Amino acid sequence: MAWFANHYECYRCSEHWIDEWSCMCDDECPSCGARHATPIESEDLTFQVVADAGAFVVLRSPDSAEHRPDYEEVGRFASETLAKQFVARFERL
Numbered sequence: 626m627a628w629f630a631n632h633y634e635c636y637r638c639s640e641h642w643i644d645e646w647s648c649m650c651d652d653e654c655p656s657c658g659a660r661h662a663t664p665i666e667s668e669d670l671t672f673q674v675v676a677d678a679g680a681f682v683v684l685r686s687p688d689s690a691e692h693r694p695d696y697e698e699v700g701r702f703a704s705e706t707l708a709k710q711f712v713a714r715f716e717r718l
């Protein structure tokens with residue numbers, strides 16, 4: 626698993642909402658309760674690059690994440706570019 630921000634649009638009332646979850650799963654409309662709305666778009670948030678004490682830290686949501694991302698540090702770099710290159714290599718594995 627991983628971590629995603631799913632964007633939904635209700636097929637019944639056109640409500641738009643975002644939900645973060647460990648899969649690209651269907652959700653229930655918070656406005657009218659319509660079931661099984663399918664994500665129209667998903668952002669992969671498995672990796673996050675954050676600035677910390679002058680360094681750039683790469684966080685990864687582990688495969689065991691279910692209800693929370695449970696981010697863990699997988700690398701610490703001198704620049705954001707290096708951090709993003711690390712993520713790109715990781716994602717190809």
Ligand SMILES: [Zn+2]
Pocket residue numbers: 635636637638639640654655656657658659
């Ligand atoms: Zn709705």
